[in-house]
Amino acid sequence: METDTSKMVIPAHVALILDGNGRWAKKRGLPRTAGHKQGCITVEKTVEDAARLGIRYLTVYGFSTENWKRSVEEVSALMQLFRYYLKRLLKIAKANNVRVKMIGDRTRFDSDIIEGINRLEQETAANTGMTFVIAVNYGGRDEIRRAVSRMMRDAQAGILSPDQVTEDTVASYLDTAGIPDPDLLIRTSGEIRLSNYLLWQLAYSEIYITDCLWPDFNRDELVKAIAQYSKRERRFGGAK
Numbered sequence: 001m002e003t004d005t006s007k008m009v010i011p012a013h014v015a016l017i018l019d020g021n022g023r024w025a026k027k028r029g030l031p032r033t034a035g036h037k038q039g040c041i042t043v044e045k046t047v048e049d050a051a052r053l054g055i056r057y058l059t060v061y062g063f064s065t066e067n068w069k070r071s072v073e074e075v076s077a078l079m080q081l082f083r084y085y086l087k088r089l090l091k092i093a094k095a096n097n098v099r100v101k102m103i104g105d106r107t108r109f110d111s112d113i114i115e116g117i118n119r120l121e122q123e124t125a126a127n128t129g130m131t132f133v134i135a136v137n138y139g140g141r142d143e144i145r146r147a148v149s150r151m152m153r154d155a156q157a158g159i160l161s162p163d164q165v166t167e168d169t170v171a172s173y174l175d176t177a178g179i180p181d182p183d184l185l186i187r188t189s190g191e192i193r194l195s196n197y198l199l200w201q202l203a204y205s206e207i208y209i210t211d212c213l214w215p216d217f218n219r220d221e222l223v224k225a226i227a228q229y230s231k232r233e234r235r236f237g238g239a240k
């Protein structure tokens with residue numbers, strides 16, 4: 001396996017679909033929530049590994065707009081974990097000079113979680129290292145829907161003219177405004193689908209799928225994905 005990352009092209013922005021927490025737990029005869037707990041530890045480690053590898057933006061899908069369909073027990077266990085990790089993340093972000101940003105519709109969360117998110121963003125805003133983006137209550141379609149709604153409101157208010165709408169205008173209304181599009185998308189646990197993730201932003205991202213279950217993901221797995229990415233020829237519709 002290639003391990004010399006100095007010879008690799010390090011993607012500026014890596015987007016991750018962390019999947020397989022449930023399967024990881026099932027394999028061990030544990031409840032699904034045990035998989036989520038282990039998965040959170042893996043997120044922490046991955047933030048540090050990515051920052052050290054020189055990745056500038058890491059966006060992780062933590063909870064989708066569709067994940068509310070899960071059992072009340074699982075959703076509330078995920079919310080509890082989220083509460084706990086919001087506090088831990090503040091420490092990790094500060095220790096690693098990481099700026100944290102949340103995408104998705106945060107208004108559906110309990111008020112203490114919303115406060116935790118706001119605090120995490122505010123207290124890390126001046127950090128100059130990697131930007132860690134967490135997608136929670138995030139759905140690509142919901143993000144576009146909210147963007148269209150705000151664009152229409154601005155048009156009504158005379159701030160935005162329909163004739164001046166460019167692709168950059170649309171991008172500036174998305175939750176990811178100011179963040180470059182992902183270069184590499186990694187999905188763990190073998191599923192080959194987007195599951196409503198970053199539908200606009202992934203237009204030209206390279207895709208890497210691994211069978212590794214999220215709680216088992218580590219620096220070696222990340223380096224494997226980057227090694228693959230390094231060999232890809234990106235064309236963006238052009239020709240040689």
Ligand code: IPE
Binds near residue numbers: 018019020023067
């Ligand atoms: C990913 O793991 C975490 C979330 C979606 C919250 P899953 O919970 O989807 O795990 P599997 O897919 O059931 O194994």
Ligand code: IPE
Binds near residue numbers: 017019067195
């Ligand atoms: C995608 O995983 C969402 C997150 C990782 C948060 P899912 O497990 O929800 O996706 P599907 O249901 O397999 O498409």
Ligand code: MG
Binds near residue numbers: 019020021
């Ligand atoms: Mg899943």
